[in-house]
Amino acid sequence: MAATSRTPSFTAPEAQPPMGLRERKKLKTRVAIRQATYRLIQEQGYEATTIEQIAEAAEVSPSTVFRYFATKEDIVLTDEYDPIMEAVLRSRPLDEPPLESLRLMMREALTSFATAEDEELRQRTRLMVEVPAIRSRMTETMSDTAKVLSQVLADRTGRSADDLRIRVFIAAVLGALREVALYWGEHGQEGDLITMIDEALTALEGGLRL
Amino acid sequence: MAATSRTPSFTAPEAQPPMGLRERKKLKTRVAIRQATYRLIQEQGYEATTIEQIAEAAEVSPSTVFRYFATKEDIVLTDEYDPIMEAVLRSRPLDEPPLESLRLMMREALTSFATAEDEELRQRTRLMVEVPAIRSRMTETMSDTAKVLSQVLADRTGRSADDLRIRVFIAAVLGALREVALYWGEHGQEGDLITMIDEALTALEGGLRL
DNA sequence: AAGTCAAGTGACAGTAACTCTCAAAAGATT
DNA sequence: AATCTTTTGAGAGTTACTGTCACTTGACTT
Numbered sequence: 001m002a003a004t005s006r007t008p009s010f011t012a013p014e015a016q017p018p019m020g021l022r023e024r025k026k027l028k029t030r031v032a033i034r035q036a037t038y039r040l041i042q043e044q045g046y047e048a049t050t051i052e053q054i055a056e057a058a059e060v061s062p063s064t065v066f067r068y069f070a071t072k073e074d075i076v077l078t079d080e081y082d083p084i085m086e087a088v089l090r091s092r093p094l095d096e097p098p099l100e101s102l103r104l105m106m107r108e109a110l111t112s113f114a115t116a117e118d119e120e121l122r123q124r125t126r127l128m129v130e131v132p133a134i135r136s137r138m139t140e141t142m143s144d145t146a147k148v149l150s151q152v153l154a155d156r157t158g159r160s161a162d163d164l165r166i167r168v169f170i171a172a173v174l175g176a177l178r179e180v181a182l183y184w185g186e187h188g189q190e191g192d193l194i195t196m197i198d199e200a201l202t203a204l205e206g207g208l209r210l
Numbered sequence: 211m212a213a214t215s216r217t218p219s220f221t222a223p224e225a226q227p228p229m230g231l232r233e234r235k236k237l238k239t240r241v242a243i244r245q246a247t248y249r250l251i252q253e254q255g256y257e258a259t260t261i262e263q264i265a266e267a268a269e270v271s272p273s274t275v276f277r278y279f280a281t282k283e284d285i286v287l288t289d290e291y292d293p294i295m296e297a298v299l300r301s302r303p304l305d306e307p308p309l310e311s312l313r314l315m316m317r318e319a320l321t322s323f324a325t326a327e328d329e330e331l332r333q334r335t336r337l338m339v340e341v342p343a344i345r346s347r348m349t350e351t352m353s354d355t356a357k358v359l360s361q362v363l364a365d366r367t368g369r370s371a372d373d374l375r376i377r378v379f380i381a382a383v384l385g386a387l388r389e390v391a392l393y394w395g396e397h398g399q400e401g402d403l404i405t406m407i408d409e410a411l412t413a414l415e416g417g418l419r420l
Numbered sequence: 421a422a423g424t425c426a427a428g429t430g431a432c433a434g435t436a437a438c439t440c441t442c443a444a445a446a447g448a449t450t
Numbered sequence: 451a452a453t454c455t456t457t458t459g460a461g462a463g464t465t466a467c468t469g470t471c472a473c474t475t476g477a478c479t480t
Contacts, residue, residue, distance in 0.1 A: 061429065062467095063432095167389050178381065205418065207415050208382060210363070232446090273460075281437080
């Protein structure tokens with residue numbers, strides 16, 4: 001959401017055409033639905049919150065909610081990380097080791113997001129820990145991210161994005177990162193997430209010797 | 211299923227008490243439901259197959275289906291891998307590098323399963339590729355496996371099973387393995403799965419340098 | 421400014437996965 | 451054979467999600 005308006009440093013500096021009334025309304029509805037959802041979940045929990053309640057709170061019909069978000073989980077999960085991560089990763093020098101580039105990428109993406117939308121990040125992590133459906137959907141989402149990142153690494157190494165080595169590489173890294181996030185969430189979100197990620201990546205780099 | 215009856219070499223050799231009629235019937239129902247499900251899915255696809263149809267084909271009521279399996283996905287996914295993997299892993303010498311132990315474990319689990327229930331393995335991999343709900347649930351299932359394996363590694367290294375390093379280790383490995391399976395499934399299940407897993411683990415061992 | 425077109429919305433009906441409850445049936449136990 | 455316990459099926463209910471259709475409301479044309 002807000003990320004979209006905060007990304008000029010990453011996205012190509014194309015001046016967006018000045019949204020018509022229609023698109024402005026659409027965005028407002030989208031935001032309204034998301035905010036209503038977060039509020040209701042905060043108050044009564046995820047499962048207890050129905051689409052009907054969300055629709056009512058956002059002052060739209062249930063049909064409309066489904067028009068904006070494919071599933072209930074998506075209302076919570078939809079984000080704009082991928083383009084940011086892709087841009088950062090592409091901006092790294094070609095001779096930098098891939099793992100190092102990914103480390104920087106994560107650092108960059110997280111710091112910008114964590115300072116701007118800290119509460120949302122925490123809320124989401126909480127849900128990821130507590131609600132299986134959310135966690136599940138998030139994992140699926142990660143495989144989209146994996147595709148994007150694989151493509152970038154493929155471009156940079158001159159291989160196919162479908163190359164097994166690349167896919168395994170990305171899968172291992174994202175699997176590890178997911179686990180760090182889970183751990184952080186399970187332990188009351190204490191400690192510095194970025195440092196923990198750093199350590200995880202260092203472990204991967206060292207060949208996972210335990 | 212059949213795995214249960216094929217595990218004396220791994221599980222402690224406790225002579226099981228000779229199942230009464232009740233338990234035998236339960237097992238039969240379980241098997242009937244699973245077989246009916248696999249058959250119907252084969253014929254009409256996963257989404258098109260309803261619980262009602264499954265119930266009818268297995269000659270039980272829908273209620274009963276839900277009593278045996280929590281979700282539709284579970285009918286397909288339920289397996290007995292975990293105890294086998296745990297047993298193999300525990301049987302490895304303590305001074306063996308963990309990654310090596312895991313490699314052996316996978317090799318062992320897969321060869322025994324792939325020869326005994328080859329068709330089921332392939333069918334399941336197919337579903338994992340084609341049906342998001344199945345893939346999703348399978349990933350969740352993997353996190354149970356992760357807990358088991360983490361516990362074993364914890365015991366072997368004298369750390370807590372909740373140790374971040376252990377969790378990251380396992381997550382990275384399982385993430386990589388999942389990707390290999392997916393790749394294998396997406397490419398028509400050609401090539402030797404075990405070799406591919408071996409290579410993935412070697413990549414991890416070498417520090418993911420691409 | 422009016423008229424046309426396309427996009428967005430709500431009402432409604434329907435499906436299917438699950439949940440809960442309760443009474444009947446069937447196995448286990450004495 | 452009588453009793454106790456587990457398992458089952460029937461039925462009613464909830465909720466996420468799909469599809470259709472008529473209505474409204476911005477956008478564009480002349």
